[in-house]
Amino acid sequence: MAFNKGRKSSKGHLANSFRGKDFISIEQITSQEEINFLFSLADKMRGAVVEKRQLNLLDDSTVAILFYQPSTRTFTSFKAAAMWLGGQRIIAIPGMEAYSSAIKGESLPDTIRTIEETTRADIIVLRHPDDQSSEIAARYAEIPVVNAGSGKKEHPTQALLDLYTIQRELGGRDGLKIVMLGDLKNGRTIKSLAKLLAVVAPSTEITFVSSPGLAAPPELVSDLRKKGVVVQERENLEEVLSQADVLYVTRIQKEWFASQEEYLKVKGSYVISPELMQAAKKGMIVMHPFPRVDEIDPRFDKDPRAAYFRQMANGLYIRMALLAVILGRN
Ligand code: NCD
Secondary structure (H helix, E strand, O other): OOOEOOOOOOOOOOOOOOOOEOEOOHHHOOOHHHHHHHHHHHHHHHHHHHOOOOOOOOOOOEEEEEEOOOOOHHHHHHHHHHHHOOOOEEEEEOOHHHHOHHHHOOOHHHHHHHHHHHHOOOEEEEEEOOOOHHHHHHHHOOOOEEEEEEOOOEOHHHHHHHHHHHHHHHOOOOOOEEEEEOOOOOOOHHHHHHHHHHHHOOOOEEEEEOOOOOOOOHHHHHHHHHOOOEEEEEOOOHHHHOOOOEEEEOOOOHHHOOOHHHHHHHOOOOOEOOOHHHHOOOOOEEEOOOOOOOOEOHHHOOOOOEOHHHHHHHHHHHHHHHHHHHOOOO
16 A cells, blocks of 8 residues: 555554555555455444444544535445544535535645645545546645545445445355446446456456447456456347346446437446346346446345445445544554
8 A cells, every 4th residue: 555644654553554544546455455454344333333333433533525526325424434433523515516615716736735724634535526636635635535436537435345245245256257337438436346356356257348439448458357357348238147246237427428419329228127137147236336327227126136225335334444444543
């Protein structure tokens, strides 16, 4: 893990390679040990929340959560995570793009420095439409920055909760077959998850399924192959569905399309329905980072293979674990 910060240097507790550091890219995870460390803590966080046990690990910490793009799950789970951990001062601002001085033309570096000065925060959680936003914020902030989604590029905390979900649902089996479906060009979740799998589960076989024009970036595909992952690319879901252990569905990312017309051409290309899912294995799972638009028919929700609501619940425990380890209170 790189990106050490001066104000909170890592001392003692060798297992915690997250302490005092930014978490801005999934590529910072380089070992299974880091994952085991974080996931076992997430299990403990789950235990506390299920028993409604308020924790006090962050009772001397100030947490700033700044979102420049819409969010339901990531925003609320980060805020709830800070609160379950006993955070007393939580400055959580959705709609930064409209309600901060960004609208007057203030730069991200100035806003980040301002938030540090005005809140004395110990950590900044940032979601922003620019690919480089978290790197830029981390460069200017003296405190750790956590990337809660940057542009089309990265969503590292989502990748952690996705992997945690796969392990909880299917165990740590080798050679899982994962089909990633939808807008693989613009979506950031599949990029971070695929990179994480290449490091901690390189025997995973990934099949990307998308409409023409929405394929995964060629650099991602070649990078995964270089790391030894078997990657296939398809347009037809039916051809590969029966093999899948995980079907990871994503939304067509309307906000990145040049026109409504372009979007309408691909909208609804793949719809997961109970009928379609008769061809899939019994013990497989369907995941989706949500929000869903029309990619999964709600009639499928009661199928035990529908893991997406369990998946979003895991976001709370993973984000609690992450805040605790970065702030050095685990
Ligand atoms: C995703 C995102 O923001 O990238 N949502 C999330 O964080 N769970 C997926 C999306 O917007 O489609």
